[in-house]
Structures are given as C-alpha cells and as structure tokens.
Amino acid sequence: MAQHDQQQGTAVPAADSTSVTVLETKDQTPTIRSIRLTKPAGFSFQASQSVRLMLDVKEGRDWHALSIASAPTRDYLEFALRNSESPFKRALYLLEPGDEVRITSPRGHFPFESDRPGIFITGGIGITPFMSTIEYATDSGLSTPLTLVYGNRSPDEVAYKGQLDELAHTNGHLRIIYTVSQPSPKLSWDHRFGHIDRDLLDEVVAGGGDAIYYFAGPPSLVSELGQLVEALGVPRERIRSELFRGYP
Ligand SMILES: Cc1cc2nc3c(=O)[nH]c(=O)nc-3n(C[C@H](O)[C@H](O)[C@H](O)COP(=O)(O)OP(=O)(O)OC[C@H]3O[C@@H](n4cnc5c(N)ncnc54)[C@H](O)[C@@H]3O)c2cc1C
Known part of the structure; x- marks a missing residue:
C-alpha cells in the first residue's frame, strides 16, 4: 500500500x-x-x-x-x-x-475544552467541526457557555441553520450570532448583515471573559479572523485553529 x-x-x-x-x-x-x-x-x-x-x-x-x-x-x-x-x-x-x-480512523487534534467557555468563529463550510462539538455539548447536557459566530454570503448559504436553531433552543448555554454579507431575494433575514469584522469581534471579545477561541475553515479565513482576535487582545494561548488545507 x-x-x-x-x-x-x-x-x-x-x-x-x-x-x-x-x-x-x-x-x-x-x-x-x-x-x-x-x-x-x-x-x-x-x-x-x-x-x-x-x-x-x-x-x-x-x-x-x-x-x-x-x-x-x-x-x-x-x-x-x-x-x-x-x-x-x-x-x-x-x-x-x-x-x-x-x-x-479518526485523527486530528482540535479538542474542545469543556471546562472553559468556548467561542467558535467560522464561515461557510468551516461549520463542520463546530456542528459536532455543539451537538455533543447539547446531547451531553454540558453547561459550558458557548458562542458560535457564523458568517455566510447570503441567508440561503447558512448551512445547518434549522439544526443550529434547534440546538440553541435546547441548549440554554449556547448563543449563535449569524451574519451574512448580502440579502437573499427569497429568504427573509432577521439576523446581522456584514462580514465577521473587527467591530463584531470586538463585541464578542468584550463579553468573552477567559474563553477559548476556536477557528475552523479555509486557511485564509482562519488566519484573517485569528489575527483580528489577537489584535483585540486575546492571547495566542487561548486560540485554537483547524485549517481546511485544500481550500485557498
Ligand atoms: C483537517 C481537515 C478537515 C477538513 N474538513 C472539511 C470539511 O468538513 N468539509 C470540506 O468541504 N472540506 C474539508 N476539508 C478540505 C478538504 O479536504 C478538501 O481539501 C476541500 O474540500 C477541497 O477539495 P476539492 O475536491 O473541492 O478540490 P481539490 O481537488 O483540492 O481542487 C482544488 C480546486 O480546483 C478545482 N478543480 C480540481 N479539479 C478540477 C477539475 N478536474 N476541473 C475543474 N476544476 C477542478 C476545484 O474547483 C477546487 O476548488 C478539510 C481539510 C482538512 C485538512
């Protein structure tokens, strides 16, 4: 082989x-x-x-x-x-x-630290490891405070929206911030507009306490958002990243 x-x-x-x-x-x-x-x-x-x-x-x-x-x-x-x-x-x-x-067999080391609040920040397809983690925390009845910041191009591009809303309904410790950069002609949208930018991250970091910050997705996205959070004062030792190598 x-x-x-x-x-x-x-x-x-x-x-x-x-x-x-x-x-x-x-x-x-x-x-x-x-x-x-x-x-x-x-x-x-x-x-x-x-x-x-x-x-x-x-x-x-x-x-x-x-x-x-x-x-x-x-x-x-x-x-x-x-x-x-x-x-x-x-x-x-x-x-x-x-x-x-x-x-x-499973591999990779992007572990969820359930004894610390977690802030998951991603866009598009980068949601996959966070779906697993949020579903796990909810199924297990964990009381870890979790925030998901999920950015997409348009409302119809928000993957797992129904499932995520259901998880937030079940799990009182989960908060989801959705943002899209453009409206969709067919779908109404009562969440945020705009990219995940410095202003949005500033707000998240201000309320984040000593949370661990997790980033996943295409390398360009992970690196850009990770740098913004670091510039806002989050020390590197509280930042975890999963790079979807293969995407630009
Ligand atoms: C730890 C880890 C976890 C990951 N998790 C995910 C995940 O959950 N979901 C996910 O989607 N990805 C994930 N990835 C990335 C995934 O492994 C692929 O690299 C990624 O999906 C791109 O694969 P591709 O087949 O689209 O493109 P590639 O084969 O890598 O090709 C790159 C680009 O070239 C173009 N291209 C390639 N061949 C042709 C062709 N014959 N004709 C025209 N255009 C072509 C494609 O449009 C593509 O965008 C992960 C990666 C890692 C390392």
Missing part, C-alpha cells in the same frame, strides 16, 4: 480504512451537501476530529480529509462538503443511499 502523508490525493493512505454505507445525502445549501454514513461498530472519536474519506473516481481512488460534522453521541457519521468541479466532489455528488465508501 502506498505511503502518503498529504491531506488528500490519489494514493491510498497507509492507515487502515473501513467500509461504511451511505444512509442519506442532503443539500444543506445550494453549494454545500451533507452525507450521512453508517457508524462502524467500535468507531470512537472526539467531537471535531476528522477522517479521510475515500471514493473511487475515474482517475483511481481519491481521498480527502473531512471533519466529522456529527457528535460522538449520535449513531451515524455525518460530513458536509462545499461543491466544486474536482473529480472527488463530482463523485461525491453522485452518491446515493446504499452506496459504500471507505473512511480511515
């Missing part, structure tokens, strides 16, 4: 992999699709970890690192991906319930 230590590629990673079955696919937004898979017996992971998901494409076997978007407390595994024209994404969009794919 080929040795391969990149985040994605056509060589099969050396790690063991397991076959799992597609249960459901769903368009979360016009550009983001979720895919729910069976959870293998004994598969244990921490909220926010990732796996490598392997698909057969015309060019061979292709695999990508993907954060698990469902909580360890659920009896299925869910992932969500931003659409693109890559062979991997095209193959993924063709999957149907009953199809088999392979996943590696």
Whole structure:
C-alpha cells in the first residue's frame, strides 16, 4: 500500500480504512451537501476530529480529509462538503443511499475544552467541526457557555441553520450570532448583515471573559479572523485553529 502523508490525493493512505454505507445525502445549501454514513461498530472519536474519506473516481481512488460534522453521541457519521468541479466532489455528488465508501480512523487534534467557555468563529463550510462539538455539548447536557459566530454570503448559504436553531433552543448555554454579507431575494433575514469584522469581534471579545477561541475553515479565513482576535487582545494561548488545507 502506498505511503502518503498529504491531506488528500490519489494514493491510498497507509492507515487502515473501513467500509461504511451511505444512509442519506442532503443539500444543506445550494453549494454545500451533507452525507450521512453508517457508524462502524467500535468507531470512537472526539467531537471535531476528522477522517479521510475515500471514493473511487475515474482517475483511481481519491481521498480527502473531512471533519466529522456529527457528535460522538449520535449513531451515524455525518460530513458536509462545499461543491466544486474536482473529480472527488463530482463523485461525491453522485452518491446515493446504499452506496459504500471507505473512511480511515479518526485523527486530528482540535479538542474542545469543556471546562472553559468556548467561542467558535467560522464561515461557510468551516461549520463542520463546530456542528459536532455543539451537538455533543447539547446531547451531553454540558453547561459550558458557548458562542458560535457564523458568517455566510447570503441567508440561503447558512448551512445547518434549522439544526443550529434547534440546538440553541435546547441548549440554554449556547448563543449563535449569524451574519451574512448580502440579502437573499427569497429568504427573509432577521439576523446581522456584514462580514465577521473587527467591530463584531470586538463585541464578542468584550463579553468573552477567559474563553477559548476556536477557528475552523479555509486557511485564509482562519488566519484573517485569528489575527483580528489577537489584535483585540486575546492571547495566542487561548486560540485554537483547524485549517481546511485544500481550500485557498
Ligand atoms: C483537517 C481537515 C478537515 C477538513 N474538513 C472539511 C470539511 O468538513 N468539509 C470540506 O468541504 N472540506 C474539508 N476539508 C478540505 C478538504 O479536504 C478538501 O481539501 C476541500 O474540500 C477541497 O477539495 P476539492 O475536491 O473541492 O478540490 P481539490 O481537488 O483540492 O481542487 C482544488 C480546486 O480546483 C478545482 N478543480 C480540481 N479539479 C478540477 C477539475 N478536474 N476541473 C475543474 N476544476 C477542478 C476545484 O474547483 C477546487 O476548488 C478539510 C481539510 C482538512 C485538512
């Protein structure tokens, strides 16, 4: 078996992999699709970890690192991906319930520190590790104060909106700040407008106490928002980041 230590590629990673079955696919937004898979017996992971998901494409076997978007407390595994024209994404969009794919064992070190308030800051597809963590904290009845700052281009691009609203309804310790940079002609919006900018982060940091700040998503987004929060006085030792390498 080929040795391969990149985040994605056509060589099969050396790690063991397991076959799992597609249960459901769903368009979360016009550009983001979720895919729910069976959870293998004994598969244990921490909220926010990732796996490598392997698909057969015309060019061979292709695999990508993907954060698990469902909580360890659920009896299925869910992932969500931003659409693109890559062979991997095209193959993924063709999957149907009953199809088999392979996943590696969980990996990654982006742990949720449940004994400290947590502030999750992300945009678009970067929501996946935070879905897992927020779902886990809610299912487990944790009283950790959590804030999610979730930015998107438009209201119809807010992934998992219904599920997030339900989690905020169940979990009295969860606050969600949604913001979009442009309106959508079809959907009403009673949340914020604008990018996640210095003013918004200033407000969050002012009320954040000694919270841990978690950033996830494309490297450019994580680096830009992380730098803003640091400039607002949050020490680096309270900042955690998960880079979705492969996106610009
Ligand atoms: C720890 C970790 C967790 C991650 N979690 C997630 C997650 O939860 N969700 C998620 O979506 N991603 C996640 N990623 C990123 C993921 O692994 C991919 O890198 C990312 O989805 C881009 O893959 P792609 O197949 O769209 O593009 P790539 O194959 O990397 O190609 C890059 C770009 O080139 C274009 N392109 C490629 N091939 C073609 C072609 N033949 N024709 C036209 N255009 C082409 C595509 O439009 C694409 O935008 C994670 C990464 C890491 C490291």
